[in-house]
Amino acid sequence: MKIKKLMTMSLLSLSLIFPLAACGSDSASTEASNGSESGIQELEIKLSHVAADNTPKGLAALKFKELVEEASDGKIEVKVFPSGQLYGDHDEIEAVQAGNVQMIIPAAAKLSGFEETFEIFDLPFLFKNEEHLQAFEDGEGGQQLLSTLEEYGMKGLAFWPNGFKHITNNKVAIDEPSDLKGLKIRTHGGQIINEIYDAMGAASTKIAFNETYQALQLGTIDGQENSVVNIETQKYGEVQKYLTLTSHTRSEYVVVTNKKWWDGLNQETQQLLIDAMKAATEEGRKQVENLETSSLEKIKSEGKMEIIELTDVQKEEFKKAVQPVFDKWAAKMNQEIINKAIEAGE
Incomplete structure (x- = not known):
């Protein structure tokens, strides 16, 4: 009788332990599998940069917000913080590494502490014109340069233009x-x-x-x-x-995101953001071209x-x-x- 009672207590204990273990396993599994769920995920993206809204960088950031929110049917909200409202030049990189913000757009040279080749845009007369520059940025060389950020907890998504000096x-x-x-x-x-x-x-x-x-x-x-x-x-x-x-x-910018956050997104959500980023990059390039032309004409006319x-x-x-x-x-x-x-x- 005593043995039977002990066996009953043991079985009860095990029945309590297994559900708890299973519950913990499910929680970990859910967290790890967020990136494999189907459908666009509901997200809030904080995008911080130091330029004004009416600059090529600012206009491209607003275009990204518009495209993402439209394509996701409002499931993804992009909050743009321009003019250093959230983070400035001195702390934006640390903020994205810590996951306090999802995206930043620093000058390329500010990333040279991680990879010296980000100073490539300061090399004199390397790039002949816009076509040459864009061919590099969109090609293997530019993508290879962006990939160097991954070992530092970041992911480079795109280069955004600021013009020749x-x-x-x-x-x-x-x-x-x-x-x-x-x-x-x-x-x-x-x-x-x-x-x-x-x-x-x-x-x-x-x-x-x-x-x-x-x-x-x-x-x-x-x-x-x-x-x-x-x-x-x-x-x-x-x-x-x-x-x-x-x-x-x-003078060139880099759109940077937190790698851990990015890796936690599922494939459909990542692809939506990639497509929006490509279109926003083209918007930035168009704005630079238009503004450069109009600014030069204004200088001439004055x-x-x-x-x-x-x-x-x-x-x-x-x-x-x-x-x-x-x-x-x-x-x-x-x-x-x-x-x-x-x-x-x-």
Whole structure:
């Protein structure tokens, strides 16, 4: 009788243990299998960036929001936080790695601490034009570069454009490298950019973007480098006499997401986001092209700055002057990606 009672108690104990174990197993299984469920998942995506809504990056982000919410029939809500409202330059990367935000759009150079090849856009005269740049970004080289972020808990989804950089100054019409000798030029900073100007005899200095106009006005610096859109919208024509269209380097962004979060999405949801990202990227490219054209036309019509458009021969002289800088820094980067970037323009 005593043995029978003990057996009954044991069976009761086991009956309590097994359901609990099964329940824990189901919970873990559900969490692990979220990525394999069918149908579009219900999500809230926080997308943080530091530009204004009316910039190419801001407009592309809003296009992404529109496309995702429409394609998902409202199951996915994309909350866009522009102008550093949620996170700024100094903390957005850490925020996406921690999963506090799902997507960010930093400047490519800010990712060079993880992979030095993200400074590829600072290599002088690497990309000939928009077609060359886009062929690299959409091809194997660009996708290989994006994939380097995965070991750091991030996933690169796309490159978004910001335009080629050109030089303005208040002293001389620059049409050859020697014209830069002795000039003090404002840049966004970085060793490659500094050495580009050193090679042409100019001094470069890092000044905050929102302080550049005043520095030019006061004569603290002689000139600066920027996209045509920024040159026009920041009204540098009021304090600068010359604009040389050098297209010497490129300013580019990267759309980055949290890898763990991405891997938890099912295939249908991922594909919806991929399709929306492709369309938003094209929107950003279209906006850059349209804004660059309209900004250049506005600068010409205002007539405040003399515009120097370099010939192919003149541009080649600039390229020769900074070739040692290109060779030095390209050698520090992933050679396979560098070669693919060069081949994309052939």
